[in-house]
Amino acid sequence: MAHILVIDDNLDICQLLDRFLTKKGHNVQTTISGKTGLDYIKKMKYDLIFCDFKLREMDGREILQKVKEVSPNTQVVIITGYADVKIAVEVIKNGAFDYITKPLIPDEILLLIDRCMLAKKESHSYSVNFLRPNDMGNSSNSSTNLPKDNYLRGIGKESRKLYKEVQLVAPTNLSVVIYGESGAGKENIAKIIHEQSSRAGKPFIAIDCGALTKELAGSELWGHEKGAFTGAHSDKAGQFELADGGTIFLDEISNLSYEIQVGLLRLVQERKLRRIGASKDRSIDVRILVASNEDLRKSVQEGKFREDLFFRFNEFSITVPPLRERKDDIAAFSKHFLELANEELNKDLVGFDPDVLDVFLNYDWPGNLREMRNVIRRAILLSNGRTISLSGLPPEVVYFRKFNFKELDEDDPQLETVRNDSYSSLKNAAAGAEAAILRKVLEEVKYNRTKAAQRLGIDRKTLFNKMKQYDL
Numbered sequence: 042m043a044h045i046l047v048i049d050d051n052l053d054i055c056q057l058l059d060r061f062l063t064k065k066g067h068n069v070q071t072t073i074s075g076k077t078g079l080d081y082i083k084k085m086k087y088d089l090i091f092c093d094f095k096l097r098e099m100d101g102r103e104i105l106q107k108v109k110e111v112s113p114n115t116q117v118v119i120i121t122g123y124a125d126v127k128i129a130v131e132v133i134k135n136g137a138f139d140y141i142t143k144p145l146i147p148d149e150i151l152l153l154i155d156r157c158m159l160a161k162k163e164s165h166s167y168s169v170n171f172l173r174p175n176d177m178g179n180s181s182n183s184s185t186n187l188p189k190d191n192y193l194r195g196i197g198k199e200s201r202k203l204y205k206e207v208q209l210v211a212p213t214n215l216s217v218v219i220y221g222e223s224g225a226g227k228e229n230i231a232k233i234i235h236e237q238s239s240r241a242g243k244p245f246i247a248i249d250c251g252a253l254t255k256e257l258a259g260s261e262l263w264g265h266e267k268g269a270f271t272g273a274h275s276d277k278a279g280q281f282e283l284a285d286g287g288t289i290f291l292d293e294i295s296n297l298s299y300e301i302q303v304g305l306l307r308l309v310q311e312r313k314l315r316r317i318g319a320s321k322d323r324s325i326d327v328r329i330l331v332a333s334n335e336d337l338r339k340s341v342q343e344g345k346f347r348e349d350l351f352f353r354f355n356e357f358s359i360t361v362p363p364l365r366e367r368k369d370d371i372a373a374f375s376k377h378f379l380e381l382a383n384e385e386l387n388k389d390l391v392g393f394d395p396d397v398l399d400v401f402l403n404y405d406w407p408g409n410l411r412e413m414r415n416v417i418r419r420a421i422l423l424s425n426g427r428t429i430s431l432s433g434l435p436p437e438v439v440y441f442r443k444f445n446f447k448e449l450d451e452d453d454p455q456l457e458t459v460r461n462d463s464y465s466s467l468k469n470a471a472a473g474a475e476a477a478i479l480r481k482v483l484e485e486v487k488y489n490r491t492k493a494a495q496r497l498g499i500d501r502k503t504l505f506n507k508m509k510q511y512d513l
């Protein structure tokens with residue numbers, strides 16, 4: 042049984058989740074107000090919070106940030122409309138456990154709760170959840186958990202280049218900066234580097250720096266002695282000590298505060314650390330891999346990241362290409378995620394309709410492999426047949442190319458076909474344009490419906506209905 046809080050300003054969703062999850066034996070509390078949600082979080086300990094991204098007085102970003110401060114052990118799942126997948130990517134970077142898109146599918150929710158509880162159980166010996174819960178359900182703090190069966194190398198040109206670099210650097214002791222968009226597979230690459238090094242068999246600890254609050258960071262990374270500060274009731278080893286002999290993976294490194302950067306510099310220079318409140322240093326042998334989806338050189342230029350630390354980390358760098366640049370591997374990744382989801386959901390779909398793969402090839406996958414895995418898992422849940430068809434995919438994925446044909450070069454041979462396609466499905470094109478304008482205006486007026494209706498020259502009720510229709 043999980044203690045779950047649902048924050049959604051749509052009362053129907055609150056009631057539906059309340060009934061459904063209570064029936065499944067969970068302890069559920071709901072609220073339509075972000076502020077009330079925050080009050081609950083201060084008073085009660087929840088395992089998991091489902092939070093709509095667009096609340097009236099605040100957004101899911103703020104709730105996530107507050108939860109990380111007040112109750113770091115609680116996992117947060119953000120509910121978004123599919124069109125918000127870029128926002129979903131951002132909240133994952135900031136420490137959300139996962140995102141889920143509307144309309145909600147009951148089985149998908151149950152699966153998420155199971156994954157969340159499993160990840161919590163596996164990292165129960167640690168006090169906070171900045172330890173990265175693996176998306177496949179394995180926690181990262183073990184020595185042998187490279188998800189061999191869950192992992193696909195890819196054989197396309199970009200993938201071959203990537204693995205050549207991995208092979209080159211893995212057996213060395215060099216620090217590596219792993220660049221790549223969210224969901225592209227940076228953590229997987231870090232695990233492979235660890236597994237292919239002489240440190241394999243020793244701990245691999247992944248830390249999500251985006252979820253590490255300023256107050257907790259020092260004690261979690263370096264550890265503390267009993268009595269070092271109020272609440273330090275016993276001695277505690279930090280993550281670097283626990284990773285001794287192995288590898289530490291610092292995800293979203295550019296989020297680290299200046300003080301922690303200073304501590305890290307000392308560690309990489311002297312290979313020593315001192316627990317908070319301790320009088321002696323400890324020698325530590327840890328290989329450090331870091332990941333960033335921003336150019337760290339730029340962060341250095343902007344004064345956000347220490348140059349000396351950057352040079353220490355940047356002994357080698359690898360860029361994991363985004364999925365849209367791994368077109369040769371899209372069919373293989375799709376099949377792979379289909380097999381995984383079949384197993385996970387106890388289904389036996391045999392493949393994809395041919396037009397589905399076309400759509401996958403034409404889509405730009407802002408959430409990369411994580412997004413593809415979610416899209417396929419969801420399509421399996423929605424499917425009644427033996428294959429995944431277009432009807433199981435989110436419209437934004439299906440119509441992506443059509444709505445974006447302006448981005449094609451004038452001499453692109455596909456342009457004519459795409460244009461014809463779009464005109465023949467004028468209704469879809471019109472709906473896409475309407476949704477895009479609504480979204481833009483709503484964002485400009487910070488979702489103030491009165492202002493948005495005035496700007497758009499429609500009444501509030503029409504605006505409300507359209508927001509519902511397009512899930513805005």
Ligand SMILES: Nc1ncnc2c1ncn2[C@@H]1O[C@H](COP(=O)(O)OP(=O)(O)OP(=O)(O)O)[C@@H](O)[C@H]1O
Nearest residue numbers: 176191192193222223224225226227228229410411
């Ligand atoms: N080569 C792969 N084969 C199969 N699945 C993969 C592969 N690489 C990544 N994935 C899956 O894609 C999802 C995202 O991967 P991962 O967490 O490594 O990405 P990331 O770049 O570290 O993301 P973020 O920056 O958001 O932390 C996970 O579910 C992971 O298991």
